[in-house]
Amino acid sequence: MKIYDDKHIKNVVFVGAHNSGKTTLAETMLFEAGLINRRGSVENKNTVSDHHEVEHERGNSIFATPLHTEWRNYKINIIDTPGLDDFIGEIISSIRVSDTILTVLNAQHGVEVGTEIIWNYIDKYHKPTIFVINQIDHLNAKFDESFQSIKSLVGNNAIKIQYPLTLEGAQCIIDVLKMKMYRFSPEGGKPEKLEIPDEQKELANRLHNELIEKAAENDETLMELFFDKGTLNEDEMRQGIKAGMLNHELFPIFCVSALKDMGTGRLMGFIDNVAPAAADMKPEQSVEGKEINAHKEGPTILFIFKTVYQPNLGQITFFKVMSGEVRLNDKLTNFRNDETETINQLFIMDGKERHPVTKLTVGDIGATLKLKFTETNDTLAAPNHSIQMKSIKFPHPRVRKAIFAVNTKDEEKLSESLKKIHSQDPTVAISFSKEGKQLVLSCQGDLHLATIEWALKHIYGVEARFEKPKIAFRETIQRSSTSNYRHKKQSGGSGQFAEVHLKIEPWTQNMEEPQGFNIRGKEEIDLSWGGKLLFYNCIVGGVIDQRYLPSIMKGILEVMENGPLVNSYIRDVRVMVYDGKMHSVDSNDISFKIAGAHAFKDAFLNANPKLLEPVLELTVKVPEEMVGNVMTDLQARRSMIQGIESNNSYQVLKCLTPEAELYGFSTDLRSLTQGRATFKSSFSSYQPVPTNVQKELVGH
Structure with missing residues (x-):
């Protein structure tokens, strides 16, 4: 397999709300590049990305899946992520190692709650971002509304590179960077490249000039050229767009139909020519405050962003090469525990397929097997180069369950299995409640819990039952x-x-x-x-x-x-x-x-003894039209509403809620809002339990 240098490796993570079409887009890119002969589909359960048995059972992405494609002498590493925030850990870890975020929107819905949740992490990491409005050929597609929702999310720095057009029954895309029109057959695929129709020239020219101005704003040299010439050529525009993306101040917008393979080749070309590579990114900071430069000549440094356990293979460890090169049989040190690991196997992963390689260079993403002492968030480095990358900060769990082995003989096996699950997915927390004499599992939501239960049964051979955890009263x-x-x-x-x-x-x-x-x-x-x-x-x-x-x-x-x-x-x-x-x-x-x-x-x-109960600070983000139902539910849970804030078309409810009343809230909130609301909670204080509630608990 060809080895690419750091300037020709592009790491792109696909993010977006559930059903936005990320997996289909990834599949189409692999097909367009000729790396697969036939496109699979989510419905037929045969995509390269969604290859896990539990994903086939549930019909949606659960794991972040690394893939790669090659397009015009560039290697594009793709990480296809889940769209449900129950699996936010998979999304965050992928964002951490990406160089460009490709945010996919369903043209019927535009920016959704899931998009906003993910955007908060993109913004936090200051990552270059492309927005892709998918399903432009759908009867209910609303491109203009979707574009406005992006502007509401990121501001006026959202800029159209393309917009869709239906002409004489054919799906077309106007590209205002290249100033061409692409017309597609009903089956999609390679388009006709045509001149922009006369009736579209005024709009296309206006958008083209807006793009020139935005590109010029991000580079002083380009700004001077723009003032001198009154315009920029295509290469100069690309240079300015890339600078704006690196500054997190320009967000290009593309449109595609991933299902029909319309616009994907052009999108891949833009990723090749414009999207930043690892070599373009600012140096990262280590825990010790050292700058880590993405140089091939530097010491070997690998950052572990994901680990997966598979029964037939053991632990698969995914990493990004942050500096230097990694070769087969390299011995690297994990400075968290001072253990030495040997890289006995080296792969590029495409879903479940492993492609052996002899080395990977800085900026690339790869995997290895059966490391003994290494977990997610660890750093492996060349001996005598003690260093630790800053850890990925994962969100706190939102759902708690007491967990027991159905067969009491499996209790030790259950405990060991949960430790492995936590080491792979740090958004899963395991604790033992001394008061309740219970093992407590905490995770992101009911869907997350269901996948953990599935893994325990099918991967680790432990059947578990779940109960409402005992509340830690005082x-x-x-x-x-x-x-x-x-x-x-x-x-x-x-x-x-x-x-x-x-x-x-x-x-x-x-x-x-x-x-x-x-x-x-x-x-x-x-x-x-x-x-x-x-x-x-x-x-x-x-x-x-x-x-x-x-x-x-x-x-x-x-x-x-x-x-x-x-x-x-x-x-x-x-x-x-x-x-x-x-x-x-x-x-x-x-x-x-x-x-x-x-x-x-x-x-x-x-x-006069009194029970105290843990009270949580609860923040709920809910669409405006659904606030009434959510507030009714919260009040039934003895919540005290502290305030309501507006956030675009959403309302943010801030309240104090007893922990005892939050059991089942995740499920009820999803039902009340069709999955469009989200929440987070944190411990606030212990407060006296109402007298009537205390009588029920104490029994007199």
Whole structure:
């Protein structure tokens, strides 16, 4: 296979909302370049990109799939990504290693919620971006509305390179960069290249001049040429467009019918001639603050952006060559763990097909097998070149489920399988809830969850069941209370004896010290689960020996780890131990620990105990016409609306919602809004549970 240099390698990621046609466009590009003999289709489940069994079952892309094509002496690496934000991790990692983003829009819908979500990440990474309006031949295509929606998203720097035209029943595309018209047969394919019709010349010339001005704005030399000549030639325009794309200040717009192979060849030509290559991009920064230049002569540096586990192959590791070259049998160091990895195999991947190569140069994307110590986000580099690339920042999970092995014998296997899934997909989080005694799986949504369940069953051989996770309540008190407890046990020989008198009070920040006690010592404990315990030694006259006080506190802490209301952690309490009794023979640490625990529990139950629940900051972005239904649903979930902001044709609802009420919200929101709304949440604080809800939870 031909090896291309860094100036002739273009890395393009296809992004866009669900059903925008990304996979079909990728398939058509491979066909147009002659790399496949027959175009597959999503419906027939035979595209190069959507090759996973679970993708065939569900009928949509789930994984980001690296492909490549070759067009006019350039290599174009394509990463086809899913369109559903449940799989946002696949999209973000692909954006991270791309040099150009190709954002595909369905001409019937224009910019959708999924497009906007993805745009936020494109904008964050400041990546050069091309917009492609697909399905221009559809009866319900709305090119002008789609163009306006792009302008609403990115501003006036969106500029038409092309626009569609139906002429005498034939689908045509007017190209205002080349100032030509392409006319396609009903079957698509190679078009006729014609002069622009007279009735379109005025519009085409106006758009051509707008493009010249935009191109000139991005380069001082071009601006001077423009002032001197009043125009720019095609090569100069390309130079200016490329500069604008690199500055993230010019967004070219193309139109295609991927299904009919209309306009794809011209789009590939633009990617070749204009879209930036790795060599054009600004140097990346390492964690250590070093600049990483995309030079062939530099040290070998690979950034791992994706890992996949397949039963018949093991782990497949996908990487981008950030510097230097990588060759077969190279030994590289993972400086996260100081382990050495040997590149025993080297591939270019086209879906499930592996094409062996002997080396890959800077800017290229490749894969290797069976690395032992390397995961997504790791950096492999030549020995003695200690470096770590900045990690991909993945979004926080939105859906939580308690997960159990159907067969209890598989519990260890389940845990190991989930670790592998997390290492491949960092948007999956695994934690163990000590309070709920549950393994908790967190992910991006119900579709994401379904694919994890599928992988556990079909790839790892573990059948899992999911339940509503137990909520991490907290328990506290609302008033002071006193209690005493005598522990006495006699069973022949030395017995057990201890008596403890104590008072408890709610603790708040900056409150005064306890009144009416002779305070002889104080311990302030920051509890690992949040909040504080303040423990005061107020013993006078030596009625309890000092050495037993730590045991009393230990007994209190044991109760605080398993509160008497719903077995949740207790927080924000102060305890004054002020009296008691001991026995010269029968008193010991265990006796005072038991007495302290019982005295504290009795006092707690008499101090008007209160449950606290975790409350989340919830932000919901919803189309204007659907706000009413969503607000009704939120209010039914005990949400407190904090504010509403307008964002183009969407409303952003900001509210505080109890975590206990968010179970199933992802599914309900998708149903209420036909999948057009999105949300994110983060922990805000613990707040008191309403009395009626507490009665239901406690059972009285």
